[in-house]
Amino acid sequence: MGELASLFAPERVAVVGASDDEGSVGRAVTENLLADFDGEVVAVNPTRDEVLGLSCYDDVTEPADVDLAVVVVPASIALEVIEQAGEAGVDDVVVITAGFGESGSEGAAREERLRELAAEYDLNLVGPNSLGVMNTTVGLNATFGPENAQAGSLSFMSQSGAFITAVVDWANDRNLGFKDIVSVGNKAVLDESDFVAEWGDDPDTDVILGYLEDVVDGRVFLETAREVTAETPMVVVKSGRTEAGASAAASHTGAIAGSERAYEAALEQAGVLRVDTVQELFDSASILAGQPVPESDGVAIVTNAGGPGVMTTDAVGDAGLSLASFTDETLDRFAESLPAEANRYNPVDIIGDAPVERFTEALDGVLADPGVGASVVVACPTATLSFEALAETVVDLQAEYGKPVAVALMGGSSTRAASERLSEAGIPTYFDPARAVRSLDALREYREIRERETVGPRSFDVDREQAREILQRATDRGSNKLGVEAMDLLDAYGIPTPAGEIVSGRREAVAAAERVGGGDDVVMKVVSPDILHKSDIGGVAVGVAPEEVADTYEDLVTRARNYQPDATLVGVQVQELRDTDSGVETIVGVNRDPGFGPLVLFGLGGIFVEILEDATVRIAPVSQPQADAMIDEIDAAPLLRGARGRDPVDEAAVTEVIERLSQLVMDFPAIVELDVNPLVATPEGATAVDLRLTINQEKL
Amino acid sequence: MGELASLFAPERVAVVGASDDEGSVGRAVTENLLADFDGEVVAVNPTRDEVLGLSCYDDVTEPADVDLAVVVVPASIALEVIEQAGEAGVDDVVVITAGFGESGSEGAAREERLRELAAEYDLNLVGPNSLGVMNTTVGLNATFGPENAQAGSLSFMSQSGAFITAVVDWANDRNLGFKDIVSVGNKAVLDESDFVAEWGDDPDTDVILGYLEDVVDGRVFLETAREVTAETPMVVVKSGRTEAGASAAASHTGAIAGSERAYEAALEQAGVLRVDTVQELFDSASILAGQPVPESDGVAIVTNAGGPGVMTTDAVGDAGLSLASFTDETLDRFAESLPAEANRYNPVDIIGDAPVERFTEALDGVLADPGVGASVVVACPTATLSFEALAETVVDLQAEYGKPVAVALMGGSSTRAASERLSEAGIPTYFDPARAVRSLDALREYREIRERETVGPRSFDVDREQAREILQRATDRGSNKLGVEAMDLLDAYGIPTPAGEIVSGRREAVAAAERVGGGDDVVMKVVSPDILHKSDIGGVAVGVAPEEVADTYEDLVTRARNYQPDATLVGVQVQELRDTDSGVETIVGVNRDPGFGPLVLFGLGGIFVEILEDATVRIAPVSQPQADAMIDEIDAAPLLRGARGRDPVDEAAVTEVIERLSQLVMDFPAIVELDVNPLVATPEGATAVDLRLTINQEKL
Numbered sequence A, B: 001m002g003e004l005a006s007l008f009a010p011e012r013v014a015v016v017g018a019s020d021d022e023g024s025v026g027r028a029v030t031e032n033l034l035a036d037f038d039g040e041v042v043a044v045n046p047t048r049d050e051v052l053g054l055s056c057y058d059d060v061t062e063p064a065d066v067d068l069a070v071v072v073v074p075a076s077i078a079l080e081v082i083e084q085a086g087e088a089g090v091d092d093v094v095v096i097t098a099g100f101g102e103s104g105s106e107g108a109a110r111e112e113r114l115r116e117l118a119a120e121y122d123l124n125l126v127g128p129n130s131l132g133v134m135n136t137t138v139g140l141n142a143t144f145g146p147e148n149a150q151a152g153s154l155s156f157m158s159q160s161g162a163f164i165t166a167v168v169d170w171a172n173d174r175n176l177g178f179k180d181i182v183s184v185g186n187k188a189v190l191d192e193s194d195f196v197a198e199w200g201d202d203p204d205t206d207v208i209l210g211y212l213e214d215v216v217d218g219r220v221f222l223e224t225a226r227e228v229t230a231e232t233p234m235v236v237v238k239s240g241r242t243e244a245g246a247s248a249a250a251s252h253t254g255a256i257a258g259s260e261r262a263y264e265a266a267l268e269q270a271g272v273l274r275v276d277t278v279q280e281l282f283d284s285a286s287i288l289a290g291q292p293v294p295e296s297d298g299v300a301i302v303t304n305a306g307g308p309g310v311m312t313t314d315a316v317g318d319a320g321l322s323l324a325s326f327t328d329e330t331l332d333r334f335a336e337s338l339p340a341e342a343n344r345y346n347p348v349d350i351i352g353d354a355p356v357e358r359f360t361e362a363l364d365g366v367l368a369d370p371g372v373g374a375s376v377v378v379a380c381p382t383a384t385l386s387f388e389a390l391a392e393t394v395v396d397l398q399a400e401y402g403k404p405v406a407v408a409l410m411g412g413s414s415t416r417a418a419s420e421r422l423s424e425a426g427i428p429t430y431f432d433p434a435r436a437v438r439s440l441d442a443l444r445e446y447r448e449i450r451e452r453e454t455v456g457p458r459s460f461d462v463d464r465e466q467a468r469e470i471l472q473r474a475t476d477r478g479s480n481k482l483g484v485e486a487m488d489l490l491d492a493y494g495i496p497t498p499a500g501e502i503v504s505g506r507r508e509a510v511a512a513a514e515r516v517g518g519g520d521d522v523v524m525k526v527v528s529p530d531i532l533h534k535s536d537i538g539g540v541a542v543g544v545a546p547e548e549v550a551d552t553y554e555d556l557v558t559r560a561r562n563y564q565p566d567a568t569l570v571g572v573q574v575q576e577l578r579d580t581d582s583g584v585e586t587i588v589g590v591n592r593d594p595g596f597g598p599l600v601l602f603g604l605g606g607i608f609v610e611i612l613e614d615a616t617v618r619i620a621p622v623s624q625p626q627a628d629a630m631i632d633e634i635d636a637a638p639l640l641r642g643a644r645g646r647d648p649v650d651e652a653a654v655t656e657v658i659e660r661l662s663q664l665v666m667d668f669p670a671i672v673e674l675d676v677n678p679l680v681a682t683p684e685g686a687t688a689v690d691l692r693l694t695i696n697q698e699k700l
Helices: A025-036 A075-087 A106-119 A161-173 A192-200 A218-229 A244-255 A258-267 A278-290 A306-318 A329-339 A357-367 A387-401 A414-423 A433-451 A464-476 A482-490 A506-518 A544-562 A624-633 A651-667 B027-034 B075-087 B103-122 B163-172 B192-202 B218-229 B245-251 B260-269 B278-289 B304-319 B328-337 B354-370 B387-401 B413-426 B433-451 B465-475 B484-492 B506-519 B544-562 B624-633 B651-667
Strands: A012-016 A040-044 A054-057 A068-071 A091-095 A125-128 A130-136 A140-143 A151-158 A178-183 A206-214 A234-238 A273-275 A300-301 A373-377 A405-409 A501-503 A522-527 A540-544 A569-578 A584-591 A597-604 A615-619 A671-682 A685-688 A692-695 B014-016 B038-046 B054-057 B068-071 B092-095 B124-126 B132-135 B138-142 B150-160 B178-183 B207-212 B234-238 B273-275 B299-301 B373-378 B406-409 B500-503 B524-529 B540-544 B571-576 B584-593 B597-602 B617-619 B671-682 B684-687 B691-697
Touching: A012 A025, A012 A075, A025 A140, A054 B132, A068 A075, A075 A091, A075 A106, A091 A464, A130 B524, A140 B068, A151 A161, A151 A192, A151 A278, A161 A278, A161 B304, A161 B387, A178 A192, A192 A206, A192 A218, A206 B571, A218 A234, A218 A258, A234 A258, A234 A278, A244 B304, A258 A273, A258 A615, A273 A278, A278 A433, A300 A306, A300 A357, A306 A373, A306 A433, A306 B163, A329 A357, A357 A373, A357 A387, A373 A387, A373 A569, A373 B500, A387 A405, A387 A414, A405 A414, A405 A433, A405 A464, A405 B617, A433 B278, A464 A482, A464 A651, A482 A501, A482 A522, A482 A569, A501 A506, A506 A522, A506 A544, A506 A569, A540 A544, A544 A569, A584 A651, A597 A624, A597 A651, A597 B624, A615 A624, A624 A651, A624 B506, A685 B027, A692 B465, A692 B524, B014 B027, B014 B075, B014 B465, B027 B038, B027 B138, B038 B597, B054 B328, B075 B092, B075 B103, B150 B163, B150 B192, B150 B278, B150 B299, B150 B691, B163 B178, B163 B278, B178 B192, B192 B207, B192 B218, B207 B278, B218 B234, B218 B260, B234 B278, B260 B273, B260 B597, B273 B278, B278 B433, B278 B684, B299 B304, B299 B354, B299 B506, B304 B373, B328 B354, B354 B373, B354 B387, B373 B387, B373 B433, B387 B413, B406 B413, B406 B433, B465 B484, B484 B500, B484 B524, B484 B571, B484 B691, B500 B506, B506 B524, B506 B544, B506 B571, B524 B544, B540 B544, B544 B571, B584 B651, B597 B624, B597 B651, B617 B624, B624 B651, B651 B671
Parallel strands: A012 A040, A012 A068, A040 A054, A068 A091, A091 A125, A151 A178, A151 A206, A206 A234, A234 A273, A300 A373, A373 A405, B014 B038, B014 B068, B038 B054, B068 B092, B092 B124, B150 B178, B150 B207, B207 B234, B234 B273, B299 B373, B373 B406
Antiparallel strands: A130 A140, A130 A178, A501 A569, A522 A540, A522 A569, A584 A597, A584 A671, A597 A615, A671 A685, A671 A692, B132 B138, B132 B178, B500 B571, B524 B540, B524 B571, B584 B597, B584 B671, B597 B617, B671 B684, B671 B691
């Protein structure tokens, strides 16, 4: 167990601000602690002699050996109390008191001071503005919620206290149990990453659940969660996904509307199962806590009802699962043991008159089949079937084969006892077979996360000094926007570019064309930090013959001047003409998220990223398997892979550019944004043809 | 009420095959009928004197005035019984007996004969292989299911009997009631369209629900449902959506794997709310039965919990709804009436200490706001809130304002009484606020369906005779595949094509180029029914100068011969060269679905349809608003609308081509498939540049 073990399982808890006033938070916390806690509770309240049978101390320094102080005093004296706790050697503090960062500038200052105190005394501090914490191992309920949680193996953190009370009330009704629960409040000191790390080290936590509106430190969270999810599944609702939701979150907890795209990429890279609704959160959590992950994606359906069998099959098709094919042995067995009217193929339909014995035979048969990774049992009420008996046989067979099973009991009150028996054994049940299948799909997703190979980013041999000089040069010119004139930045990082020179006169242009083109046609482009869409103003000429170079130079300059008289004109680039007929234009872009740092984007050029939004994003640094996956993820990937009779492009060259740009942006925090557009991919390689970047000179 | 009124509400029902054998279907049906039926039940069984207290008749002709005969005899004598029923003047027959079309060739022959008998005696016949029918108005339970349904306003048809028993068991537990229920069985006579028509005419049916694996007559279903859904909402699970699901459905009910694309288009055009899961089926049905449709899309959220408020807001963002903006009046009112810490903007957060009075105030305020179309109330359990009192105030305010309300009661057993009170008043409740929002979204969807203007297809003045001759000519040549040589088919239907001629010699080519090009460059293409991808073999030359026409002719012919020596070469097409730089290539395609007939497809040419599958489909005939909607639906639509600095194309010209092709394919059943690819759309119009079609000569 980790550093926060004593926070969740203290021996002696002081309620600072204990009270017996009806309806007060101080009373609710004291009562909750007195109800089930295995350790000792002491009350601190200088204005009382006794609270709920406990004699009161005047302040938190008086009682000895307090591990955890729960602070429920008014905000005005909370800091003083926390300082006293620090002085008294208390390690863990839960600040339930509100009136900090969530409430105006005075509160913000108070929260800043609280942070300083926590650092000074090395406090593990939860909150402020928290509902509190719970731990079912020692019966700790240091919250002011109306109910204590039941024991179980889920540990749950929430950026909403009300959500905890709702979930506990609901979960108690469903025999769903928790290990630890924490209301993280304003996250002034301890934040989500601390709890993820703690529960990752906790053998009694099988699944980590979270309701988050933001993440305090994106990079720390990503690294912590990535490590933890290799062993412990984690399911999170990150709300504020939509524009309206993000602004509601900002008003609720002051969550900064970080880019949804960054959160999406980060949670994916961290191996977190992200879900959108409360129902999915608990459907996923229940099965992850109760069932093993399947070894393969093949699902066997066993049902006494044809129609629901078809619906279940559709749900398998919707999920990342597949319908298992049975071995001949299984089919022969079923030919013997099942009635002639039954369907022995998957979905196995043992028909309406099936007694429990037939379910046992069919489920035993499919679970024994090596091609079956998991099974869904779908049962409709009939005169011949006892749901209770079905529950028993499912529990036994699941335990015997160790393969995950989910159950759809398609009825009302008649299913209740069976459903309870199954949930006790960790087997989830639903009315809707689609939910049963989706829960199995969560197991599959988690298996894939667990099987991920963790490969660090490759480190390429680059000329970092050269790159620094190029960026410095731009800074010296006082410009923070660069274009093709910075192409040698890419050269320095080993990214292929066409030969090219920037010229500022007719004759120079002709000479440059001779050098880069060697007598062949060239490409000429206006170079100006102020003209972003060169093509749109006719600022690009492709296939310029040697004799046309001089006139084209004049043309381009005139166009640029007409278009924007005050634009700074760096010159005209004369570039080698590559045969791009067999090439596909792609885009690799980089920008910085306030929470997660540099993001790398990949997609196809032109309309694909800009209009169809067919792009994919990763938090940098990007490893080789991640870069490969980025190509896989775009819808237009077939265009890189030989669609429409073309030769497939050199994908490895594209991924290498993605990785090298990732290295560049990690090396230079000064690069705020960078777009290689287009990066032309051909069967022979990938060439960066154009470049735009924005630099933050102060970070150089 | 419609023709089937007496089927669902007979006065005298005969059970043919009545029995008191424990566990027999004959007993189950008789018991179910005796339980609640307002009318009279008679038993028919020549081997018994009495069954369950009823004296037995020897055959169905004996008792007088039987309206409905329920047939549960063995398959071998079922036809005889049905014939007797016909003879006796019985109008309605429910055939529960199995062993017909679903079981081999003997069964199929039996079903064919059953169909003939039904026609001969004009029987309204349900089944065979049906669970039976229910009607709660007269207490009719003519099924062998274990439970009778509760009364309500949903009418439900299912192609799975087991699904009915499951749903009834589950619904009874939730006080969800039905009007009629029918297990359609093999649909030998009455099918889904008959029940849709019946319930469309039934004032006591508020919502029509269906579980379907296929549709017997696609066109009839589409027309019937379109008419009915203008007044009565219809929610359907059509299973077999996925490949695996379709083959499971084929094995379950012999449903033919009609194209999923056709079903999707047809259900959409028919105004059916299609859902994928049982949960969505009943979530949608409940709110449609209980709540009015909202007049606008603005949703107001009222909650005592910030986090759940944010999740609810995200769910609104995911749906086709929007977060309502409040008027100044509402905001001023809330500034007065709500505590300072509350959020009076949407989502309205009345904070954790809210008593029911604050919920009343907030809900009253938002429902009074003209910008609010619907409201979601999200309540977490707190010490200050009584869920029961909340239920009362929600029921009152919903009734007062007549705007739809959905409720998330975020707790366990503490919510039960409140939840029951709300469902009694037709207000659905869920734990998960996302489900509450999705149910409101179903209301919005239905409002849009109800508001749809029904516009018939335009009828263009075309030269149908000319078109027939062109198709006939092809037939005479013995070819069923046509290409550009049939471009005049498009001319006959008023679809613009470039000027062009098909030639079969060098000199002819030169002369044709002079005529169509008038001295300008032309396009030349190989014409052969056997060469489908002309471009891929270099069979198309664009921008051929007059002096190059003769040589190009030879070139193209040589290429075609080399590529496929045995190909029939119709000639070479010499076509006017249009400036397509400002044009966008689109595709309009037509094919025939076995169930729904001609489908029209629209998308952008090249990779868009072929690789990105960015296409949309309608069942023909296509009206003008439908054709407009087709353009709206494709992801690439911005490319037609001036993206990337281009002029927008003439969309009206594109939609007119879609409509004219729809008319063509409706006029000629002989056209099996037809692709105009590309149809080049420019700011000035739309021109069909190439064509392929397949004809079925027998249908000409």
